[in-house]
Amino acid sequence: MTEGLPIAEVVVTPIAFPDPPLLNSAGVHQPWALRTIVEVHTRDGIVGLGETYGDAGHLALVRRAAAAAAGLDVFDLAGLRRRVADAVGVVDEPDRHGLTGPSTPAKTLLRVFSPLEVGCLDAQGQAIGRPVYDLLGGRVRDRVPFSAYLFYKWGAHPGAEPDEWGEALDPDAIVAQARRMIDRYGFGSIKLKGGVFPPEQEIAAIRALRAAFPDHPLRLDPNAAWTVDTSVRVAQETDGLLEYLEDPTPGIPGMAEVAARAPMPLATNMCVVGYADIPEAFARGAVGVVLSDHHYWGGLRSSARLAAVCETWDVGLSMHSNSHLGISLAAMAHLGAATPNLTYAADTHTPWQCGVDVLEKPLSIMDGAVPVPAGPGLGVSLDRDALARMHEDYQRCGIRERDDTAYMTSIVPSYEKRLPRW
């Protein structure tokens, strides 16, 4: 052990899995979601796992970083960061779907570093027989709460069979979706992805959810689909209904204007998406809740530091989610277990993956929370048959970039992405 635990090889596998036609302010989810699975193999046979975005440009950078990691001690995360920085250089690869604003080399580095860092932490934990949360300072909770994540959606992708969730385009269908999701997973809070219909319709959905679930905290996330004035109006009309309003309008100045007049806190995963955004956003009071995401905040340790920053300024903290699989859910569970100020239930797309996973034993969501795996490491292992199948799906699905707008336009030619729209 004192000689270190050198990395023999980092294996990078792009995969695809079926994704329902979930609607958002940028369009609609394509039939396949892409991810990249990262395996950190040590010379003595440990395999640490990480998971990240699957878009082609990002995948190429992850491959380049993975090649540079060989030979490094898995405990040397500072060295890993230097090698990833050298490998990535000053490349500025846009985040095409995370809605995380203009790309910068710093953001690119954090996104590429993340799955390697998670894989190394998993390997560290396995090597020393410890769960990852112990490497993050120890566990403050043994169940990490998640919220029901509701979407307006079509019943099926064009030409395909309907998915199990069915169509949801009005308040009644949203309530039915919530009921089904809560019956199945026990979620204790509810988030509606908005920005799809005019605000009045989405307010109506929130009122219907409140009537059907009087005790569930509610959130609405239009992904910056509204102007400042519309945001203020919606905020005032939903006074007393929402625990937070998420990214009503684009940019820190706009969010600050809304925040000054909104009765509830504003949350964001769009205007505070890197350390460089924090001073201005906090100074202007633009956000009351940061939705962290280890995939673009540079891994689990960096996300823990973000949590400390939020705690210092008494800003709330939750977690953002893109379509993901079980490795990311396990990483979120360990991070959530070790984060004292996780002040709101986290987001997850897990229910939308309909049981598809790359894990031998997918984590379960019970009573609205993920019981934190006891480890060692992340406490999960790859189902290599599933990985191979999902890699084949990647090869044949034809999608190489997530592009909700282009897909929507291919179906609804008159569609035009506009932020803000209302």
Place this chain on the structure above:
Amino acid sequence: MTEGLPIAEVVVTPIAFPDPPLLNSAGVHQPWALRTIVEVHTRDGIVGLGETYGDAGHLALVRRAAAAAAGLDVFDLAGLRRRVADAVGVVDEPDRHGLTGPSTPAKTLLRVFSPLEVGCLDAQGQAIGRPVYDLLGGRVRDRVPFSAYLFYKWGAHPGAEPDEWGEALDPDAIVAQARRMIDRYGFGSIKLKGGVFPPEQEIAAIRALRAAFPDHPLRLDPNAAWTVDTSVRVAQETDGLLEYLEDPTPGIPGMAEVAARAPMPLATNMCVVGYADIPEAFARGAVGVVLSDHHYWGGLRSSARLAAVCETWDVGLSMHSNSHLGISLAAMAHLGAATPNLTYAADTHTPWQCGVDVLEKPLSIMDGAVPVPAGPGLGVSLDRDALARMHEDYQRCGIRERDDTAYMTSIVPSYEKRLPRW
């Protein structure tokens, strides 16, 4: 390992060691400095080390916390913090000498938790065969730079033999002290503890140091001995001479006033001494450099989070020092090794301890830096004979609280502590 590494016992030993008559804005160092050595013994025989203040009130709380730690897994730092919090309760034990402002229960908790956290990290590292810096995210440097820490001083405590450093009460003697210290340790930067003489005399000392050491960055720390106007005047008169001016005046509002008119950054270990101080201080631009100190910032992990906060706001970072021994120096070295944004050489009182230590092999300062011990853990071990002797010194020295002012008054009855004085 998966069953954990339970703590059998935490042994707490107060010690005393000779301290020269170093002058500062609160009086003069007493003939004995007090420390408390904390040993975290695991059931399987590992001993993790921590070091903290020795004042009676603090010692009593550390003893109470130590008793509460038995049975806990050394990796469960979150659990340790809960136990320490329960053991300490809402006690609000003033920091009598750290000059860290009004006490709060939150500050008390962080001070009591710190040596136990360091001891547990040392034990963790030993258990897994890894240096502590690997538990903090990996090493970004293998030598941690420290600065020469100059003091005005008497030649001897009254009635005692002169110490090896001799008297230093004017610019020439300060230059001689610097030369001797730099010849011995190779320091690449120089800090003068001020607040002892009227500012003009201390400015003269800085000018003399600049003349003698044209390439060494210089710092001056009057420990809040000056009014805002005096601070601004000194800052302007030392334009181009100082890399930073440390705590010229008390309090965040005063520091902000000075910072707005000073040509150099202001550093502090007096007005930003806990997380609660940060938002106001940063918002007002009161400080350009935070001098962190793991003894009161809650240990090494919390100090790493403080570093991340400073990095986010582009505020500089160095480390503060009180009289300490080698366990603390090792902890500072590991923390410094793992802190990317340690932007200035750290302070240390090590030269003033004249070779006295509790370690079998004291760390050396070479070319102005401490080579970071390779571990495992902190990479140091107790000299139990020395510990026993220093505990006997504690028993017979008669000092139970550090009180520079009372000691000064006992020698110079007309002395009166006043901050600001000039």
